[in-house]
Amino acid sequence: MTIGATLEFHGAAGEVTGSCTLLRTKKARILVDFGMFQGTPADEARNAVAPEIDFRSLDAVIVTHAHIDHCGRLAMLPELGFRGRIYCTTATHELLGRVLRSSARLQRARFYERADGSAPWARALMPGEEAGGPPEFPPAHRLFDTPEVRDTMDMIEGVPLDREVKIAPLVSLVFRNAGHIPGAASAELTVGAGADKKIVLFSGDLGPERSALLAPPHRPARADVVVVESTNGERRRDANLDPETTLAAIVADAARRKAKVIVPCFALGRAQLLVYRLARLHARGLMHGLNVYVDSPMAVHGIESLYRHPEYLAPELTAAVRSGGAPLWFPELHYVLSKRESMAIDRMVHGGIILAGSGFMDAGPVLRHLSESIDREDCVIVLSGYQPEGGFAWRIQRGADRAQFSGKTLPVRASSVRVEGLSGHADQDDLVKWFAGFGEKPGRVVINHGVDTARAALAARLKTELGIESTLPARAVPVEI
Ligand SMILES: [Zn+2]
Structure with a gap:
Protein backbone atom coordinates (compact mmCIF):
# COMPACT_ATOMS: atom_id res chain seq x y z
CA MET A 1 0.00 0.00 0.00
CA THR A 2 1.28 3.46 -0.79
CA ILE A 3 -0.12 6.88 0.02
CA GLY A 4 1.10 8.48 -3.22
CA ALA A 5 3.88 10.56 -1.65
CA THR A 6 7.67 10.49 -1.60
CA LEU A 7 10.35 11.15 1.00
CA GLU A 8 13.85 12.38 0.26
CA PHE A 9 16.53 12.37 2.95
CA HIS A 10 19.09 15.12 2.38
CA GLY A 11 20.99 14.46 5.61
CA ALA A 12 21.04 12.06 8.55
CA ALA A 13 20.57 9.07 6.22
CA GLY A 14 23.06 6.58 7.64
CA GLU A 15 24.59 9.22 9.96
CA VAL A 16 23.54 11.17 13.05
CA THR A 17 23.69 14.82 11.98
CA GLY A 18 22.33 17.07 9.23
CA SER A 19 18.66 16.08 9.56
CA CYS A 20 16.76 17.31 6.49
CA THR A 21 13.82 15.44 4.99
CA LEU A 22 11.60 16.48 2.10
CA LEU A 23 8.04 15.16 1.95
CA ARG A 24 6.24 15.52 -1.37
CA THR A 25 2.54 14.80 -1.52
CA LYS A 26 0.32 15.23 -4.59
CA LYS A 27 -0.44 18.80 -3.52
CA ALA A 28 2.36 19.97 -1.21
CA ARG A 29 6.07 19.99 -0.46
CA ILE A 30 7.19 20.11 3.14
CA LEU A 31 10.66 20.12 4.67
CA VAL A 32 11.13 18.49 8.07
CA ASP A 33 14.24 19.84 9.89
CA PHE A 34 17.19 21.65 8.34
CA GLY A 35 20.12 20.76 10.56
CA MET A 36 23.86 21.17 10.41
CA PHE A 37 26.35 18.40 9.78
CA GLN A 38 28.66 18.15 12.78
CA GLY A 39 31.83 16.23 13.55
CA THR A 40 34.98 16.45 11.42
CA PRO A 41 35.98 19.60 9.44
CA ALA A 42 34.92 17.69 6.29
CA ASP A 43 31.44 17.18 7.77
CA GLU A 44 31.23 20.86 8.64
CA ALA A 45 32.23 21.88 5.12
CA ARG A 46 29.11 20.08 3.84
CA ASN A 47 26.95 22.72 5.54
CA ALA A 48 27.86 25.32 2.95
CA VAL A 49 26.41 23.19 0.15
CA ALA A 50 22.63 23.56 0.02
CA PRO A 51 20.72 20.36 -0.71
CA GLU A 52 19.16 20.05 -4.14
CA ILE A 53 15.73 21.19 -3.15
CA ASP A 54 13.67 23.94 -4.78
CA PHE A 55 13.25 25.98 -1.60
CA ARG A 56 11.03 28.52 -3.35
CA SER A 57 8.36 25.91 -3.98
CA LEU A 58 8.21 24.59 -0.41
CA ASP A 59 4.85 25.10 1.30
CA ALA A 60 6.16 24.85 4.85
CA VAL A 61 9.13 23.88 7.02
CA ILE A 62 8.78 21.95 10.27
CA VAL A 63 11.41 21.92 13.03
CA THR A 64 11.27 19.07 15.54
CA HIS A 65 13.63 20.56 18.15
CA ALA A 66 16.33 23.12 18.91
CA HIS A 67 19.43 20.91 18.60
CA ILE A 68 21.82 22.28 15.95
CA ASP A 69 21.80 19.04 13.93
CA HIS A 70 18.04 19.56 13.39
CA CYS A 71 17.70 23.35 13.18
CA GLY A 72 21.20 24.75 12.54
CA ARG A 73 20.72 25.67 8.86
CA LEU A 74 17.26 27.25 9.19
CA ALA A 75 18.67 30.76 8.88
CA MET A 76 19.89 29.88 5.36
CA LEU A 77 16.26 29.64 4.23
CA PRO A 78 15.72 33.36 3.39
CA GLU A 79 18.85 33.30 1.18
CA LEU A 80 17.67 30.08 -0.48
CA GLY A 81 14.40 31.71 -1.49
CA PHE A 82 11.99 30.15 1.00
CA ARG A 83 9.13 32.54 1.83
CA GLY A 84 6.65 30.34 3.72
CA ARG A 85 6.09 29.57 7.38
CA ILE A 86 8.32 27.57 9.71
CA TYR A 87 6.49 25.54 12.37
CA CYS A 88 7.84 24.34 15.69
CA THR A 89 6.51 24.00 19.23
CA THR A 90 6.05 27.16 21.30
CA ALA A 91 8.89 26.07 23.59
CA THR A 92 11.25 25.41 20.65
CA HIS A 93 10.32 28.81 19.18
CA GLU A 94 11.54 30.47 22.39
CA LEU A 95 14.85 28.57 22.25
CA LEU A 96 15.53 28.91 18.51
CA GLY A 97 16.31 32.64 18.45
CA ARG A 98 19.13 32.18 20.95
CA VAL A 99 20.43 29.00 19.26
CA LEU A 100 20.58 30.62 15.81
CA ARG A 101 22.01 33.93 17.06
CA SER A 102 24.79 32.18 18.95
CA SER A 103 25.48 30.05 15.87
CA ALA A 104 25.79 33.24 13.77
CA ARG A 105 28.17 34.73 16.37
CA LEU A 106 30.29 31.58 16.39
CA GLN A 107 30.51 31.54 12.58
CA ARG A 108 31.53 35.20 12.53
CA ALA A 109 34.20 34.67 15.21
CA ARG A 110 35.60 31.61 13.44
CA PHE A 111 35.63 33.38 10.10
CA TYR A 112 37.79 36.24 11.37
CA GLU A 113 39.93 34.17 13.72
CA ARG A 114 40.84 31.75 10.95
CA ALA A 115 41.54 34.59 8.55
CA ASP A 116 43.99 36.30 10.95
CA GLY A 117 45.42 33.07 12.39
CA SER A 118 44.26 33.72 15.95
CA ALA A 119 41.74 30.83 16.09
CA PRO A 120 41.88 29.19 19.54
CA TRP A 121 42.63 25.49 19.52
CA ALA A 122 43.19 22.66 21.94
CA ARG A 123 44.65 19.21 21.59
CA ALA A 124 45.14 16.36 24.05
CA LEU A 125 48.35 14.36 23.62
CA MET A 126 48.71 10.64 24.27
CA PRO A 127 51.85 9.45 26.15
CA GLY A 128 54.86 9.70 23.84
CA GLU A 129 53.04 11.81 21.29
CA GLU A 130 54.88 14.96 20.17
CA ALA A 131 53.39 18.38 20.74
CA GLY A 132 52.76 20.25 17.50
CA GLY A 133 51.70 23.53 16.01
CA PRO A 134 48.12 24.60 15.35
CA PRO A 135 46.04 22.19 13.28
CA GLU A 136 45.31 22.96 9.64
CA PHE A 137 42.08 24.92 9.82
CA PRO A 138 39.80 24.43 6.84
CA PRO A 139 38.32 27.69 5.56
CA ALA A 140 35.47 28.89 7.76
CA HIS A 141 32.04 29.25 6.18
CA ARG A 142 29.61 31.94 7.18
CA LEU A 143 26.30 30.31 6.45
CA PHE A 144 24.27 33.22 7.80
CA ASP A 145 24.50 36.22 10.10
CA THR A 146 22.24 38.10 12.50
CA PRO A 147 20.01 39.76 9.82
CA GLU A 148 19.19 36.34 8.32
CA VAL A 149 18.41 35.03 11.80
CA ARG A 150 15.99 37.92 12.28
CA ASP A 151 14.28 37.23 8.92
CA THR A 152 14.04 33.53 9.83
CA MET A 153 12.55 34.23 13.25
CA ASP A 154 9.87 36.35 11.53
CA MET A 155 8.76 33.27 9.59
CA ILE A 156 8.41 31.01 12.64
CA GLU A 157 5.11 30.02 14.12
CA GLY A 158 5.12 28.36 17.53
CA VAL A 159 2.38 25.78 18.07
CA PRO A 160 1.51 24.19 21.44
CA LEU A 161 1.73 20.40 21.77
CA ASP A 162 -1.32 18.39 20.62
CA ARG A 163 -2.92 21.27 18.69
CA GLU A 164 -3.79 20.73 15.02
CA VAL A 165 -2.69 23.38 12.52
CA LYS A 166 -3.16 23.43 8.74
CA ILE A 167 0.22 24.02 7.10
CA ALA A 168 -0.25 23.29 3.37
CA PRO A 169 -2.96 22.18 0.91
CA LEU A 170 -4.44 18.99 2.37
CA VAL A 171 -1.76 18.76 5.07
CA SER A 172 -2.24 19.41 8.78
CA LEU A 173 0.27 19.09 11.59
CA VAL A 174 0.13 18.12 15.27
CA PHE A 175 3.23 18.20 17.49
CA ARG A 176 3.51 15.34 20.01
CA ASN A 177 5.88 15.35 22.97
CA ALA A 178 9.09 13.48 22.06
CA GLY A 179 10.64 13.49 25.57
CA HIS A 180 14.11 14.35 24.21
CA ILE A 181 14.91 17.93 25.30
CA PRO A 182 12.76 20.93 26.33
CA GLY A 183 10.44 21.70 23.41
CA ALA A 184 11.27 18.55 21.40
CA ALA A 185 8.40 17.04 19.44
CA SER A 186 7.43 14.43 16.91
CA ALA A 187 5.57 15.84 13.90
CA GLU A 188 2.34 14.04 13.05
CA LEU A 189 1.14 15.02 9.57
CA THR A 190 -2.31 14.22 8.25
CA VAL A 191 -2.24 14.16 4.47
CA GLY A 192 -5.29 14.09 2.15
CA ALA A 193 -9.00 14.45 2.74
CA GLY A 194 -12.01 12.33 3.73
CA ALA A 195 -11.57 8.58 3.55
CA ASP A 196 -8.17 9.07 1.88
CA LYS A 197 -6.57 10.70 4.93
CA LYS A 198 -3.19 9.23 5.84
CA ILE A 199 -0.88 9.88 8.76
CA VAL A 200 2.85 10.38 8.26
CA LEU A 201 4.68 10.56 11.58
CA PHE A 202 8.22 11.97 11.90
CA SER A 203 9.57 10.88 15.28
CA GLY A 204 12.27 13.58 15.52
CA ASP A 205 14.73 12.60 18.26
CA LEU A 206 12.93 10.46 20.84
CA GLY A 207 13.83 10.49 24.51
CA PRO A 208 14.15 7.44 26.74
CA GLU A 209 11.01 5.72 28.03
CA ARG A 210 12.07 6.43 31.60
CA SER A 211 13.83 9.75 32.09
CA ALA A 212 14.28 11.16 35.58
CA LEU A 213 13.50 14.64 34.27
CA LEU A 214 11.41 14.59 31.10
CA ALA A 215 8.06 13.10 30.15
CA PRO A 216 8.18 9.85 28.16
CA PRO A 217 7.59 10.19 24.40
CA HIS A 218 3.93 10.33 23.33
CA ARG A 219 2.52 6.91 22.34
CA PRO A 220 0.87 7.32 18.92
CA ALA A 221 -2.32 5.36 18.26
CA ARG A 222 -1.65 4.82 14.57
CA ALA A 223 0.32 6.02 11.57
CA ASP A 224 0.45 4.89 7.96
CA VAL A 225 4.10 5.86 7.64
CA VAL A 226 6.62 6.34 10.48
CA VAL A 227 10.00 7.99 9.92
CA VAL A 228 12.00 7.10 13.02
CA GLU A 229 15.42 8.04 14.39
CA SER A 230 17.90 5.35 15.45
CA THR A 231 20.76 7.23 17.15
CA ASN A 232 20.90 4.58 19.90
CA GLY A 233 19.35 1.87 17.71
CA GLU A 234 22.06 -0.67 18.56
CA ARG A 235 22.49 0.23 22.25
CA ARG A 236 20.72 -1.19 25.27
CA ARG A 237 20.89 0.67 28.54
CA ASP A 238 21.92 -1.13 31.70
CA ALA A 239 18.78 -0.84 33.83
CA ASN A 240 20.82 -1.11 37.03
CA LEU A 241 22.90 1.95 36.24
CA ASP A 242 22.12 4.88 38.49
CA VAL A 419 28.99 9.04 34.30
CA GLU A 420 26.79 6.62 32.38
CA GLY A 421 23.03 6.65 31.98
CA LEU A 422 22.50 10.30 31.01
CA SER A 423 21.49 9.79 27.36
CA GLY A 424 18.65 11.90 26.01
CA HIS A 425 17.90 9.31 23.33
CA ALA A 426 15.67 6.26 23.36
CA ASP A 427 17.73 3.06 23.30
CA GLN A 428 16.86 -0.03 21.26
CA ASP A 429 14.45 -1.40 23.90
CA ASP A 430 12.70 1.98 24.18
CA LEU A 431 12.27 2.21 20.41
CA VAL A 432 10.85 -1.32 20.17
CA LYS A 433 8.46 -0.54 23.04
CA TRP A 434 7.42 2.71 21.34
CA PHE A 435 6.44 0.74 18.23
CA ALA A 436 4.74 -1.99 20.29
CA GLY A 437 2.59 0.75 21.84
CA PHE A 438 0.95 1.67 18.52
CA GLY A 439 -2.72 0.65 18.52
CA GLU A 440 -2.28 -0.61 14.96
CA LYS A 441 0.93 -1.82 13.33
CA PRO A 442 2.25 1.06 11.12
CA GLY A 443 1.94 0.43 7.38
CA ARG A 444 5.46 1.56 6.63
CA VAL A 445 8.58 2.30 8.70
CA VAL A 446 11.55 4.30 7.42
CA ILE A 447 14.66 4.48 9.64
CA ASN A 448 16.91 7.53 9.37
CA HIS A 449 19.16 9.47 11.74
CA GLY A 450 21.55 6.73 12.81
CA VAL A 451 24.72 5.06 11.60
CA ASP A 452 24.09 2.04 9.36
CA THR A 453 24.85 -0.56 12.03
CA ALA A 454 22.34 1.13 14.39
CA ARG A 455 19.68 1.31 11.68
CA ALA A 456 20.22 -2.34 10.77
CA ALA A 457 20.13 -3.49 14.41
CA LEU A 458 16.84 -1.68 15.02
CA ALA A 459 15.34 -2.95 11.75
CA ALA A 460 16.27 -6.54 12.65
CA ARG A 461 14.62 -6.31 16.05
CA LEU A 462 11.47 -4.65 14.74
CA LYS A 463 11.14 -7.50 12.22
CA THR A 464 11.69 -10.40 14.61
CA GLU A 465 9.69 -9.00 17.51
CA LEU A 466 6.91 -7.03 15.86
CA GLY A 467 6.91 -8.31 12.26
CA ILE A 468 7.59 -4.76 11.02
CA GLU A 469 9.58 -4.34 7.79
CA SER A 470 11.72 -1.21 7.62
CA THR A 471 13.27 0.82 4.82
CA LEU A 472 16.77 2.26 5.32
CA PRO A 473 16.95 5.16 2.87
CA ALA A 474 20.12 6.40 1.14
CA ARG A 475 20.86 10.09 0.90
CA ALA A 476 18.81 12.05 -1.67
CA VAL A 477 17.27 8.89 -3.18
CA PRO A 478 13.46 9.27 -3.24
CA VAL A 479 11.49 6.70 -1.25
CA GLU A 480 7.93 6.09 -2.47
CA ILE A 481 5.49 5.86 0.41
ZN1 LIG B 1 18.45 16.07 19.43
Missing part, protein backbone atom coordinates in the same frame (compact mmCIF):
# COMPACT_ATOMS: atom_id res chain seq x y z
CA PRO A 243 23.99 8.04 37.44
CA GLU A 244 23.10 9.61 40.78
CA THR A 245 25.26 7.10 42.65
CA THR A 246 28.29 8.01 40.50
CA LEU A 247 27.56 11.73 40.85
CA ALA A 248 27.17 11.42 44.63
CA ALA A 249 30.64 9.83 44.84
CA ILE A 250 32.16 12.56 42.65
CA VAL A 251 30.56 15.30 44.78
CA ALA A 252 31.64 13.72 48.09
CA ASP A 253 35.22 13.34 46.87
CA ALA A 254 35.34 16.91 45.49
CA ALA A 255 33.93 18.35 48.73
CA ARG A 256 36.50 16.46 50.81
CA ARG A 257 39.47 17.54 48.63
CA LYS A 258 38.05 21.00 47.77
CA ALA A 259 38.48 19.98 44.14
CA LYS A 260 37.20 21.73 41.04
CA VAL A 261 34.92 19.51 38.98
CA ILE A 262 34.59 20.39 35.30
CA VAL A 263 31.62 18.88 33.48
CA PRO A 264 31.68 19.44 29.71
CA CYS A 265 28.07 19.21 28.61
CA PHE A 266 25.66 20.30 25.93
CA ALA A 267 23.37 23.18 26.79
CA LEU A 268 20.04 21.62 25.83
CA GLY A 269 19.14 18.29 27.37
CA ARG A 270 22.26 17.08 29.18
CA ALA A 271 22.70 20.30 31.22
CA GLN A 272 19.10 20.26 32.53
CA LEU A 273 19.35 16.56 33.39
CA LEU A 274 22.59 17.09 35.32
CA VAL A 275 21.17 20.08 37.21
CA TYR A 276 18.12 18.00 38.17
CA ARG A 277 20.30 15.10 39.35
CA LEU A 278 22.35 17.52 41.46
CA ALA A 279 19.14 19.06 42.86
CA ARG A 280 18.14 15.56 43.94
CA LEU A 281 21.52 15.07 45.62
CA HIS A 282 20.88 18.31 47.49
CA ALA A 283 17.44 17.06 48.57
CA ARG A 284 19.10 13.88 49.85
CA GLY A 285 21.65 15.96 51.80
CA LEU A 286 24.52 14.82 49.58
CA MET A 287 25.84 18.10 48.11
CA HIS A 288 28.14 18.86 51.10
CA GLY A 289 27.73 22.59 50.38
CA LEU A 290 29.56 22.31 47.04
CA ASN A 291 28.62 25.14 44.65
CA VAL A 292 27.46 24.40 41.11
CA TYR A 293 28.04 26.94 38.31
CA VAL A 294 26.08 26.65 35.07
CA ASP A 295 28.39 28.48 32.66
CA SER A 296 26.05 28.62 29.67
CA PRO A 297 23.26 31.14 29.11
CA MET A 298 21.69 28.63 26.71
CA ALA A 299 21.58 25.95 29.42
CA VAL A 300 19.96 28.46 31.79
CA HIS A 301 17.43 29.28 29.09
CA GLY A 302 16.71 25.53 28.82
CA ILE A 303 16.04 25.33 32.58
CA GLU A 304 13.70 28.32 32.41
CA SER A 305 11.93 26.78 29.43
CA LEU A 306 10.98 23.79 31.59
CA TYR A 307 9.40 26.09 34.18
CA ARG A 308 7.44 27.92 31.48
CA HIS A 309 6.43 24.66 29.76
CA PRO A 310 6.15 22.05 32.53
CA GLU A 311 4.26 19.73 30.15
CA TYR A 312 7.70 18.56 28.95
CA LEU A 313 8.63 17.38 32.45
CA ALA A 314 8.02 13.95 33.95
CA PRO A 315 4.44 13.88 35.35
CA GLU A 316 5.35 14.24 39.03
CA LEU A 317 7.62 17.22 38.23
CA THR A 318 4.92 18.84 36.05
CA ALA A 319 2.61 18.73 39.07
CA ALA A 320 5.35 20.15 41.33
CA VAL A 321 6.01 23.10 38.98
CA ARG A 322 2.29 23.79 38.52
CA SER A 323 1.92 24.09 42.27
CA GLY A 324 4.81 26.54 42.51
CA GLY A 325 7.74 24.17 43.07
CA ALA A 326 11.19 24.51 41.48
CA PRO A 327 12.59 20.99 41.01
CA LEU A 328 15.65 22.31 39.13
CA TRP A 329 16.74 24.69 41.85
CA PHE A 330 18.86 24.23 44.97
CA PRO A 331 20.72 26.79 47.07
CA GLU A 332 24.17 25.84 45.74
CA LEU A 333 23.11 26.46 42.08
CA HIS A 334 24.53 29.57 40.37
CA TYR A 335 23.95 30.83 36.84
CA VAL A 336 27.00 32.28 35.08
CA LEU A 337 25.70 34.79 32.57
CA SER A 338 28.74 36.81 31.52
CA LYS A 339 32.30 36.13 30.42
CA ARG A 340 33.54 38.14 33.41
CA GLU A 341 31.76 35.79 35.83
CA SER A 342 32.95 32.81 33.82
CA MET A 343 36.57 33.98 34.20
CA ALA A 344 36.05 34.66 37.90
CA ILE A 345 35.09 31.06 38.65
CA ASP A 346 38.41 29.91 37.16
CA ARG A 347 40.08 31.48 40.17
CA MET A 348 37.87 29.79 42.73
CA VAL A 349 39.86 27.89 45.30
CA HIS A 350 37.21 26.39 47.52
CA GLY A 351 36.11 23.64 45.12
CA GLY A 352 32.96 23.53 43.08
CA ILE A 353 31.32 22.11 39.99
CA ILE A 354 31.34 23.90 36.63
CA LEU A 355 28.94 22.83 33.87
CA ALA A 356 30.11 24.32 30.57
CA GLY A 357 29.99 23.62 26.84
CA SER A 358 30.80 22.17 24.59
CA GLY A 359 30.12 18.57 25.50
CA PHE A 360 32.79 17.37 23.05
CA MET A 361 35.38 19.75 24.58
CA ASP A 362 36.15 21.07 21.11
CA ALA A 363 35.08 24.69 21.69
CA GLY A 364 33.41 27.01 24.16
CA PRO A 365 34.17 28.14 27.73
CA VAL A 366 34.96 24.59 28.88
CA LEU A 367 38.32 24.86 27.10
CA ARG A 368 39.23 27.97 29.10
CA HIS A 369 38.26 26.27 32.37
CA LEU A 370 40.37 23.25 31.40
CA SER A 371 43.37 25.37 30.43
CA GLU A 372 43.24 26.95 33.91
CA SER A 373 43.00 23.71 35.85
CA ILE A 374 43.89 20.59 33.84
CA ASP A 375 47.42 20.58 35.33
CA ARG A 376 46.06 20.42 38.89
CA GLU A 377 45.53 17.24 40.85
CA ASP A 378 42.54 18.82 42.56
CA CYS A 379 40.66 18.97 39.25
CA VAL A 380 38.22 16.31 38.07
CA ILE A 381 36.81 16.07 34.52
CA VAL A 382 33.42 14.39 34.31
CA LEU A 383 32.68 12.81 30.94
CA SER A 384 29.41 11.40 29.70
CA GLY A 385 27.80 10.23 26.49
CA TYR A 386 29.29 9.79 23.06
CA GLN A 387 32.65 11.40 22.23
CA PRO A 388 33.89 11.68 18.63
CA GLU A 389 36.90 9.44 17.96
CA GLY A 390 40.24 11.23 18.13
CA GLY A 391 38.79 14.40 19.69
CA PHE A 392 39.94 16.12 22.90
CA ALA A 393 37.48 14.36 25.22
CA TRP A 394 38.02 10.98 23.55
CA ARG A 395 41.78 11.26 24.13
CA ILE A 396 41.38 12.42 27.76
CA GLN A 397 39.19 9.37 28.34
CA ARG A 398 41.99 7.18 26.98
CA GLY A 399 44.76 8.57 29.16
CA ALA A 400 46.18 11.63 27.37
CA ASP A 401 48.99 12.93 29.60
CA ARG A 402 49.44 16.45 28.18
CA ALA A 403 47.15 19.05 26.67
CA GLN A 404 47.92 21.94 24.34
CA PHE A 405 45.85 25.11 24.44
CA SER A 406 46.78 27.43 21.56
CA GLY A 407 50.47 26.74 22.05
CA LYS A 408 50.60 26.36 25.85
CA THR A 409 51.39 22.74 26.74
CA LEU A 410 50.30 21.51 30.17
CA PRO A 411 50.65 18.16 31.91
CA VAL A 412 47.29 16.49 32.53
CA ARG A 413 47.15 16.00 36.29
CA ALA A 414 43.37 16.21 36.52
CA SER A 415 41.59 12.89 36.90
CA SER A 416 38.65 11.94 34.71
CA VAL A 417 35.50 10.02 35.55
CA ARG A 418 32.65 8.81 33.34
